[in-house]
Every structure is written in C-alpha cells, then in structure tokens.
Amino acid sequence: MANSPNYARRRLGTELRRLRGHAGLSAEEAAAACGWGNKSKVSRIETAKISVVAHDLRKLAAVYGVEAEALDSLMACLDDTQVRRWWTDYADVLNVSYADFIGLEAEASDLRMANSVLFPGLLQSEQFARAIIAEGPLVADPETIDALVEVRMRRQRLLTDLPGVPLTAVVGEATLHVEVGGRDVLRGQLRHVLELSELAHVGVYVIPFSRTAASFIGGMTLMAFSESNDPGMLFIEYHGGMESRDSTREVRRYRRKFDFLQQSALSPDQSRELIQKRLESL
Structure with a gap:
C-alpha cells in the first residue's frame, strides 16, 4: 500500500x-x-x-x-505524495494542521498520547466526540460537526483493524470526571475506553490525583515511524489547535516527559480498576 x-x-x-x-x-x-x-x-x-x-x-x-x-x-x-487517501474527502472541514496530523498518524508504527483532561480522540466514543466537537470553543454548523465526528471515528480503525497500531495513552484522573454531554455520555465513554483497553496493542494509564505528575497541563502526541533514520514527530495540543515539531532534540525531550508521566501513572490493570470504579459511581 x-x-x-x-x-x-x-x-x-x-x-x-x-x-x-x-x-x-x-x-x-x-x-x-x-x-x-x-x-x-x-x-x-x-x-x-x-x-x-x-x-x-x-x-x-x-x-x-x-x-x-x-x-x-x-x-x-x-x-x-500524490495518492488520494480517505481524509481528502473531508478537505472542506479539516484545517491543514489536522490533515497533516491524520496523514502522519496513518503511517505511524507507534503512537504515544498524553492528555490532562480529555481522552485522546482515538479513544473517544462517538457520543463523547460529538459532545466535545459541538460544545468546543469553535462551535461548528451541524453538517461540519457530523463530518468531524466521522473523521474521528474513521481514525480509530488504526486500533480496531487488526493487527492495529500500538497505542500508549496516559491521562490524568480528571478525564474520568469530564461530563461533557452529560453523565450518560460519560458512562458510554468510560465503557468505550475499557473495551479498547482490552486490545493487546492498547495501553491506558491513569495518573491519580494523588501523584505529583497529575498537575501536568495540556496534551501531546508522539509518533514513531518504521524508517530507521526518522526521529519521529511531536504534536503539542493547545486550546483550539495544535502545533507540530520534528527536531530530534525536541522529540527526545518530550519522549522523556512522556516516560515520566507513564511511570507516574497506575498500571494498565490498576487504571482499568479505577475507570470501572468511576463508572460504577455514576
């Protein structure tokens, strides 16, 4: 391909x-x-x-x-460079940064994502994604919302179409309490994460409130590629957008930061237990 x-x-x-x-x-x-x-x-x-x-x-x-x-x-x-891929059908609703992100994500051999308050898009249920997009800082028209939700769900095939791209996701415990769209939506979101976390190539790590690393703010994605001379890519998320960086030094620096966050988090089994406990409390 x-x-x-x-x-x-x-x-x-x-x-x-x-x-x-x-x-x-x-x-x-x-x-x-x-x-x-x-x-x-x-x-x-x-x-x-x-x-x-x-x-x-x-x-x-x-x-x-x-x-x-x-x-x-x-x-x-x-x-x-001239091949047409599925996301080009959504060119009217994707900005350049997001389209570049999707294109690189599709070729990654390994993904690492961290976020302090939201589950990464690859782990979001359709209802949760719709609530995030519809109630975000840049509220779109209904047709655009539908298209952006479709894009987010299509991206998840990277995980669900076996063998699947390895994903390590680290989130703050606050993500378990974000009730965007209401409690029913959050229940569905937590169930969705628990289901995806059962996949052998998906690891979900939760940093509990009691750990110092829980104070980190923002989100980031690190992508690795199969080419041996490719240092990888870093995407830093901010309110309403993201920026990309590919300098070897910066990618390494953020890998160290990600390793610190992962080491500060609960194990995957402990994280699932915490997510299940939160689900039962709703």
Missing part, C-alpha cells in the same frame, strides 16, 4: 537531506546549483513545508549525483 501523501513528503524530504549531506552541499548551495533564486526552497522541500515537482526533483538528483536506481526510488516516493 502507498504511503500517505503527508508521510511520503516527509520521507522524501528526509532522503533528499541525506543525499545533500552526502554531496557536501549546504541548502543554499544546492538551491544555487539548481538555479533557484529562492535560497530557502531546498530546506522547505526537505522539511515537507512545500511539495516538490518531478522536474525539480530531477534537478536535485543531478546536483547530488544520484544514480538511476536511486532516482527511480525517489520518483516512486514522489508518486506517493
């Missing part, structure tokens, strides 16, 4: 950066050799900020001294 366009652009950019380094050229030198007046064009291609067309890709390959077989591999990767 072809890579998602988002991930293919990222993979192509990483390989072009490697080839440029092997050729001993700076990004500015490579741009000049290609005859491009915009000196930042090469670095923007390498960081997947802009797409590259076939003509420009051949120019870069020639400058870097890429052999025919390697060029064929680059062109195949370029073809992947």
Whole structure:
C-alpha cells in the first residue's frame, strides 16, 4: 500500500537531506546549483513545508549525483505524495494542521498520547466526540460537526483493524470526571475506553490525583515511524489547535516527559480498576 501523501513528503524530504549531506552541499548551495533564486526552497522541500515537482526533483538528483536506481526510488516516493487517501474527502472541514496530523498518524508504527483532561480522540466514543466537537470553543454548523465526528471515528480503525497500531495513552484522573454531554455520555465513554483497553496493542494509564505528575497541563502526541533514520514527530495540543515539531532534540525531550508521566501513572490493570470504579459511581 502507498504511503500517505503527508508521510511520503516527509520521507522524501528526509532522503533528499541525506543525499545533500552526502554531496557536501549546504541548502543554499544546492538551491544555487539548481538555479533557484529562492535560497530557502531546498530546506522547505526537505522539511515537507512545500511539495516538490518531478522536474525539480530531477534537478536535485543531478546536483547530488544520484544514480538511476536511486532516482527511480525517489520518483516512486514522489508518486506517493500524490495518492488520494480517505481524509481528502473531508478537505472542506479539516484545517491543514489536522490533515497533516491524520496523514502522519496513518503511517505511524507507534503512537504515544498524553492528555490532562480529555481522552485522546482515538479513544473517544462517538457520543463523547460529538459532545466535545459541538460544545468546543469553535462551535461548528451541524453538517461540519457530523463530518468531524466521522473523521474521528474513521481514525480509530488504526486500533480496531487488526493487527492495529500500538497505542500508549496516559491521562490524568480528571478525564474520568469530564461530563461533557452529560453523565450518560460519560458512562458510554468510560465503557468505550475499557473495551479498547482490552486490545493487546492498547495501553491506558491513569495518573491519580494523588501523584505529583497529575498537575501536568495540556496534551501531546508522539509518533514513531518504521524508517530507521526518522526521529519521529511531536504534536503539542493547545486550546483550539495544535502545533507540530520534528527536531530530534525536541522529540527526545518530550519522549522523556512522556516516560515520566507513564511511570507516574497506575498500571494498565490498576487504571482499568479505577475507570470501572468511576463508572460504577455514576
């Protein structure tokens, strides 16, 4: 199966950066050799900020001294950047950041998510997701709400279509008390999490109020990919949006933060017991 366009652009950019380094050229030198007046064009291609067309890709390959077989591999990767995937059907309701997130999430070999007050979207029931989207800071029209809920449910196939992508989710105990949509919705949400947590590749960890780490605020997602030279991606969530970061240093720093949160949480079995206890109290 072809890579998602988002991930293919990222993979192509990483390989072009490697080839440029092997050729001993700076990004500015490579741009000049290609005859491009915009000196930042090469670095923007390498960081997947802009797409590259076939003509420009051949120019870069020639400058870097890429052999025919390697060029064929680059062109195949370029073809992947133009593949249509399911989320493109929702382009009218997805902003660029969210579309990029979904595309990279679809190619991840491992997912780690942490949130202080909400279960990650991959663990949300349809009713809970609808309540969050409908009552959020940017209230959408009914048709848009329906579409965004569909997107969130479609994303969950990463977990439910076996073998499934490994997911480790760490949440604060406060998530068990957020009654967006009412108590019936929360009951359904807790049951949904308990069901998903039974999957062998899904681990849910709850940080109890009594632990110092329970004071963390916000949300983050760490994505790892199968390519050995890919450092991974970090997404930091904030009120009404998210931002992405892919520097090796920052990704490592947030991995350490995630490890601290996970180590501070209850074990998966203890977490399920706490969730079940909260469910029974409603």
